[in-house]
Amino acid sequence: MNGVTLDLEERAKVTSGFKSGCSGHCTSYGANCENGGKCLEKYHGYSCDCSHTAYDGTFCNKDVGAFFEEGMWLRYNFQAPGVSGKESGSRSDSPPDQQSTPPDLAHEGIHFSFSTSKAPCILLYVSSFTTDFLAVLIKPAGSLQIRYNLGGTREPYNIDVDHRNMANGQPHIVNITRHERTVILKLDHYPSVSYHLPSSSDTLFNSPKSLFLGRVIETGKIDQEIHKYNTPGFTGCLSRVQFNQIAPLKAALRQTNASAHVHIQGELVESNCGASPLTLSPMSSATDPWHLDHLDSASADFPYNPGQGQAIRNGVNRNSAIIGGVIAVVIFTILCTLVFLIRYMFRHKGTYHTNEAKGAESAESADAAIMNNDPNFTETIDESKKEWLI
Template sequence: MILGHMYHMSVIQKYKPLDTDSTSGEIFSGSYGWCSPTALYERSCEAHKHRGNPSGLYYIDADGSGPLGPFLVYCNMTDAAWTVVRHGGPDAVTVPGAPSGRPRSAASFAYAAGAGQLRAAVGLAERCEQRLALRCGTARRPDLRDGTPLSWWVGRTNETHTYWGGSLPDAQKCTCGLEGNCIDSQYYCNCDAGRNEWTSDTIVFSQKEHLPVTQIVMMDGGRPHSEAAYTLGPLLCHGDKSFWNSASFNTETSYLHFPAFHGELTADVCFFFKTTVSSGVFMENLGITDFIRLELRAPTEVTFSFDVGNGPCEVTVQSPTPFNDNRWHHVRAERNVKGASLQVDQLPRKMQPAPADGRVRLQLNSQLFIGGTATRQRGFLGCIRSLQLNGVALDLEERATVTPGVEPGCAGHCSSYGHLCRNEGKCREKRRGVTCDCAFSAYDGPFCSNEISAYFGTGSSMTYNFQEHYTLSENSSSLVSSLHRDVTLTREMITLSFRTTRTPSLLLYVSSFYEEYLSVILANNGSLQIRYKLDRHQNPDAFNFDFKNMADGHLHQVKINREEAVVIVEVNQSAKKQVILSSGTEFNAVKSLILGKFLEVADTDPDTRRAAASGFTGCLSAVRFGRAAPLKAALRPSGPSRVTVRGHVAPMTGCAAGAASGSPARGLAPRLAGGTGRSGPADEGEPLVNADRRDSAVIGGVIAVVIFILLCITAIAIRVYQQRKLRKENESKVSKKEEC
């Protein structure tokens, strides 16, 4: 009922007007569909992703400005934007045995969207799939003697299908049958083998025109003691065929042509464009006297013009900055019997009311020209993308493949969407869109914005090796220089976030094969201290930054930027100080980076030694030294491990979790995230492995002890109560005897 109520409200809101012309009182439709750059409802999760939205629940409106309402989905933002449509059917269906040929199970699956909405969403997607996990014991025979299938499923169009898992329709094969690896080669599904053991089939439905699954029926072939169970997953779709559908116009005389635009009473046109030229026609359609046209008239002007028999009418949007900056700009033009409107990007919407007693029908009879005109003059040079007329997307790429002077697709998306890649992530071009390369970021996720955090227990440490260690004699200093000269630094950027209540603490230590080092510590009073030793023959430069007590259990961010002898330290994105080094400007032969406790500190200063012996207990996140991200290398390994972990280090969902609570110390204990971690003896040094099991065992043990203590206390209390009650009863009996 809640979903139904939300759906009803969303249908009403979809057609809520955006603007009212205060002068004329005319109201334009202003639907919240895809055409609007300020839309409440995007057409797909792909569109939500390229607005920079994270994973979560969103409404999508698959038909744009069409009549269908929006509906609620979960958008899973990974490298692809997956649309997840869940069903309201049973999570798991158990199929008991039954007499031969009779239905054993018939389960129906309803979705929080209508058939039309599902059809539009699936049709818009590049790929859709739905998974069925089937387990069976002494399962059915493949069919009856007359060849009647014993199981089938029903798709979106109410048609019955007997194929299973990625096979072609009517093939009656599971995925193992297609791949030729079923447990019995006589059958095309594992569950058809009828063995006296539990077997399984993983089935993937991927024929878009049949999805989603709305019903599954299973019958029995008379095999005694047979049973089965299955789980149907949600409908999964990714991609948006219209969002990146584009064409590049390379000459002023080139254009694409389509059938005449039928927008007699209502015309709704929207698209993206990018260009470097000062003018050009985006779209034109002519009639005998009527016409409709959209064009870039000047570098800062987009004009929408038309004539329905009342004389030419123009609406122009002017921008304070040029449109020919080779970035994507969004255009939406509307025309109806009440007037016309034009909006470009987020600029103010311009409107023009229609004459009170004029003609209203737009009558066009020629072909629709995209990127040019019928006269082949004033053609557009650049790219047009995601063109829709009255909610219908035009396939520009298909037409461009057979048109001289026009190429399918467009390059250069990073100029418009590169800002979505954060925290040193790099925008990379794809054929359809962009991706964020997080290789040199301390974060991960589709936008390099997911914090990578770890809880460090008492005595734990993590060591990141910049290069292999070579054991060399004292007389081989020249060889050391030769081996490690590529890791000599004159500048570095260091970032980290942390929460702790322990002092002294070692936040970060970077060592060198030449006994040079950098240490970042919290002193006994919680102040931040940094030491650079860039010359083995000099004492380190020591700097004390009395910003505040930073061992207060709250989240703190530290950024250190060194350019030769100049070091700038920034704390919590506000307090900033600059210091000058005297011990040198080159950090030579960098060896390793250490987080937490370590004992090999003979060549360091006393304060660093004390902090190193104490280590770090609390949460560290987003640690980066130049291009090295040790937490990411440990928790999200993508190649040979450079990281060694000692003691208890566990992944967390983020150091910020719990930091806003009333007690600063709350949340310092690990909140485990998915991923890898390690918990082991402090004297072992191994690559990071799974820590979740030991953490769960420890938590379970603590809970068991607490429950046992509570039970003991309860038993003692009951025993004491019973003894007191018995004593009172005895005293009462003695009193009565004395009275007698």
């Protein structure tokens, strides 16, 4: 201040009410920045930097997706415009603002979500200035396949996921991570599975050139399987696409520094089609209620009853509950029927009270009965018997 450097921390130590070592907002709330978003400290709070993620929104949790029509494709060129292939070999797959950091060619991280009902098709393809390539495709039967060709091997290494149909119109999440020759695949909510490239395969993805979505429009020699499944192209939804630190679909839909690397054929329509996958993980034999029908009763794992401390066999408790419910319904029906019959039988019967004098049955006449019960009534009778002569 005014040319003098002030040691504010030392002044704070000797000033009452101040404490050193402020941790900031990101220490407490930085976990709110999801999907790899970076927490940025601000004076009045914090913000999430989503520029290196395939997500958008305040907390980097909003999917960025688009719908692809038949024949449409997107190409992301790793090299900057005007840079030759030789110059781009060592830094081509880095984001524009991180060109000084050399990429790790022995590692790839691929994450995206898709949904389609048409097969076969190419979901993602990464080409190179050499013979190396990486492809994720849907085969004619609807199964997922990952093809790796590193180091110019004669035949690509295939990872086939044949146990389910991926072209069922539901959204699916694909996460692929490679470190040297180890490839880890995580599909939807299923456990991760590890695969190992053959020893003849290289550990580096040399000179990556372009990334394609929808279709592969590449010059030069293309793998026969890729060429066969390349027509008519992908039709459906692609969302949260990310290759290492690059989000090509987000770069095409948002005005970012990487937008100059994107070329699109067709009309790219943004859509929120990248919802969470509807497919649930399979139930275990211990929790599947239908699993007992296919197992031997001697080796079946029966449900556990914590109240009795032992297994419930043959569904005794469940049957008892059903029988008890049936008995309760029958008793209730009988009671309702009895109430209805009683009301029906006595709807015309009833009791009533009269003002007849007591002792009327033993009296000689009705007048005598009245006089026995009401002494005042005697005078009335006597007066009625008097005769008056005029």
